[in-house]
Amino acid sequence: MVNNYLVIAVCLGLAEALRRCILIMITALMGPLSKVPGPFLSKFTRIPWAVETVTGKHMNTTDDLFKKYGDVVRVAPNHVIVGDRAGIHKVLVEKDLVKAPFFDNMRLHPGNPMLVTERDKESHKRTRRLLSPGFSISYLDGLEPFMQECIQEFEKVLDSKCDENDGTAVVDMQGVLSNLTFDVMSATSLGGSFNLVTSNNTKLKKTFMSILIKAAINGQFPYLRYIPFWPQAIPPDMNRMLDDVLDRRESVGKPAKKDIVQIILDAHQMDPIGFPEMRMRDEVTMFMVAGSETTSSNSTAILMLLVNNMDKLQRLIEEIDSVFSRNDEVTFTKLQELPYLNAVLWEGLRLVAPSAGLLRYTTEPIMINDYEIPPDTTVQPWPMAAMKDPRIWPDAEKFIPERWLGVYKGVEANRADVIAFSAGSRNCIGWQFAMREMRLIFARLLLRYELSLVPGQSHERRYHSTPWFVQGFYKVEVKLRK
Ligand code: HEM
Incomplete structure (x- = not known):
């Protein structure tokens, strides 16, 4: 009986295994x-692409996929990547597709959405509207003194490194810029700098990085x-x-002008059920992560381009020197108008x-x-x-800021084609924040220091929500300018 x-x-x-195999074969072929x-393997399984994503290597390996297969490539049974301007525009802007289920799994607490991971369009629109006062132009302009103060601390640290070494120091720019962007985020949004610079x-940065890596792994393998x-x-x-942060806010009271934390706290106090405490905490965490490592890792990589292209670096220094002298105040307003810096x-x-x-999902x-x-x-x-x-950029692989100053080889560069901050309804809410911060960092750095290449370093990077150097640092020689 038992045997039967x-x-x-x-x-x-x-029979069930056979049914599934047949289904996989039909979907694949x-x-x-x-x-x-x-x-070929991608028709049947998502594992190779998931492994690339979890190890962060996909940012380097996709070039070959697009070269071999064209602008749309199937990387898993129900997953495609799109590499051309028109296709990307269609997905992000024209169709404005919803975010992929990956973001449900990426949530810091299951079932608890945040702006970044919210998939429902209406809820996203409501949260975005709620948070947008923290990114208005007038609000961002008001953040200038906080950013200036953090950069001043950054200069003190670089000065002392130079002093310790007869005026010239080799500095891990990835490390110090990462400290700086955390300080800027905490000073502008949490009511006080972490003073990491x-x-x-x-330790705290490692904590943030571990949140990013775990979120990426959970997104791919939710059952873990x-x-x-x-x-x-x-x-x-x-x-x-x-x-x-929250205790300090309670004891010190509301800031004169609402910052991101205050906007999030108010949302929780006004609607403790719709915007529960866990959501408030996750939202603050995600803002810190989204606003710091992104800016520092991209700034470090741009610095890497400059020290590897000394003629471009020299032209930038000349532009900055033509507007400011060493003790001048370097302001947002003036920096916005520097053509070569922006280029x-x-x-x-x-x-x-x-x-x-930028994972999206089709519903039709x-x-x-x-x-x-x-x-x-x-x-x-x-x-x-x-x-x-x-097809869009002449000398596409080369670093040519001049293309942004007029027509280069018959083509006028268009900012809408730089999709670094994404596009459509889910674009980066902090892009103007980041641009202001980066302008200030580069201008003050170059006004005060001579920077040069430390040769022999690896440029290889990986990606987990933000790019990072495999060697763990990027060193630049820093010398106080006379
Ligand atoms: C160079 C710096 C930065 C880069 C390259 C960058 C890039 C991006 C990208 C590509 C997205 C869109 C993801 C998608 O379409 O699925 C995004 C979204 C977002 N970014 Fe940034 N970002 C930067 C700086 C910042 C800063 C400084 C903040 C905050 C102060 C910030 C906060 C956010 C938030 C909250 C979202 C989610 C927006 C939404 O879903 O509505 N980012 N970022």
Whole structure:
């Protein structure tokens, strides 16, 4: 009797396995996506692409995929990447597709959305409207003194490093810029700088990086979360830091002008059920992560381009020197009008900002470049391919800020083609914040110091929500200017 049940159970199991295999074969070889080119294995399994994503190597390996298969590539049974301008525009702007289910899994607490991971269009619109006063032009202009103060501390640290070494020091710019952008975010948005530039306390930064990496892994392999002892998305020291920030806010009271934390706290107090405490905490955490490492990693990579192209660096110094002298106040308003500085930043972002996490999802069939993409497909625009597309950019791989100053080889560069901050309803809410911060950092750095290349370093980077150097640092020689 028992044997009979066993035989039936095994047969049912085998039948189900066979049904699934047939389904996989049909989807792989006969479904609408079967016409989209891509690696053979990707028709059957998402594992190779998931591994590339989790290791962060995909930012380097996709170039070859687009070269081999064209502008739309199937990288998993129901996942395509899109690398051309028109296709990306269609996905992000024209169709404004919803974010992919990946973002449900990426949430710091399951079921608890944040602006970045919100998938429902209406809820996203409401949250974005709620937070947008913290990114208005007048609000951002009011942040200038906080940013100036943090950069002053940054200069003190560089000065002392130079003093210790007869006026010249070799500095890990990735490390110090990362400290600086955390200080700027905490000073402008949390009501007080973490002073990481001065303390060089790497523990907190490691905590933030671990949040990013864990979120990327959870996004790909959501079931890992349920393994006992799998590390929590939010480590305990992050929770303690949040408690400190919120306690301080309660004891000191509201700031004269609402900052991001105050906007989020008010939203919670006005609607504790719709905007619960956990959401408030996750939102603050995500803002810190979204606003710091992104700016520092891209600034470091732009600096890398400058020290490897000394003629461009020299031209930038000349422009800055023509407007400011050493003790002048370097202001947002004046910097906004420096053509070469702005050209360096847009050209730099074009070449170094990977933005590899723009996953979207189809709810109905759409056509992308003559391919029919069926519902329930993850569509991932790949800005890096479009931003280095030789059909748009002459000498696409080269760092040529001059292309932003007029017509270069018959082509006028267009900012809308630099998709570093994404596009459409989910574009970066902090892009003007980041541009202001980067202008200030570069101008004050070059006004005070001579920077030069430390040769022999690896330029290889990986990507987990933001790019990072594999060697763990990027060193630059820094010398106080006479
Ligand atoms: C160079 C610096 C930065 C880069 C390259 C960058 C890039 C991006 C990109 C590509 C997205 C869009 C993701 C998508 O379309 O799916 C995004 C979204 C976002 N960014 Fe940034 N970012 C930067 C700086 C900042 C800063 C300084 C802040 C905050 C002060 C910030 C806050 C956010 C937030 C909250 C979102 C989610 C917006 C939404 O879903 O409505 N970012 N960022």
